[in-house]
Amino acid sequence: MNENEDFERAASEWGVDFNGAFLFEIxxxxxxxxxPLYFFVxxxxxxxxxxxxxxxxxxxNFGFRYYGPATHWKHLIRGDVDAAEGRREEKFELDGDIxxxxxxxxxxxxxxxxxxCIDTEFEY
Structure with a gap:
């Protein structure tokens, strides 16, 4: 992400004066x-x-927690669903300032x- 100028622009001010850290749970x-698997970003x-x-x-210490079952994470990583769609369809839960x-x-x-874009292998 640090090499993506579009992300840098879009996330400018994210985490400034609030905790912008994410916990992702599988x-x-x-x-x-x-x-369960936990990833901190x-x-x-x-x-x-x-x-x-x-x-x-x-x-x-994190400000946001995004979590759901492994099968839904697999679909997210493969691009079959995006994060917002997954939340709307209740495939994932989100804790934090919506x-x-x-x-x-x-x-x-x-x-x-x-x-x-991360090379990921699923054993399920």
Whole structure:
């Protein structure tokens, strides 16, 4: 994301004077019976300052939590659904200031597109 000027523009001011960090949670479901997976992404003023898998959701301070079952994450990463559509269709849940999400919806779309560019293999 840090090399994407469009994301930088769209996310300008994101996380300034509020916690813009995300916790992404992948929950087990009928197709994935492993442990829940947690990913922390810290975003401030158009830049990703940190992104990593973490062991527990309580280990980081985040302002937003986006979570859902593994099968829906697979569809999101493959581009079959976008983040906003997944939330509207109740495939995902979101905790955090929805007004901020709506205000920065273009940046959220760029984040989703960036995630879709990561080479990902699913074992389910």
């Amino acid at each position: 929950h087990p479901d009928e197709n994935y019976d492993g442990e 810290d975003l401030v003023d158009g830049k990703c300052t940190r992104a990593q898998q973490i062991d527990a959701p309580t280990s980081e 007004q901020k999400i709506l205000q920065y919806s273009e940046a959220i779309q760029f984040m989703t597109e960036n995630a879709q």
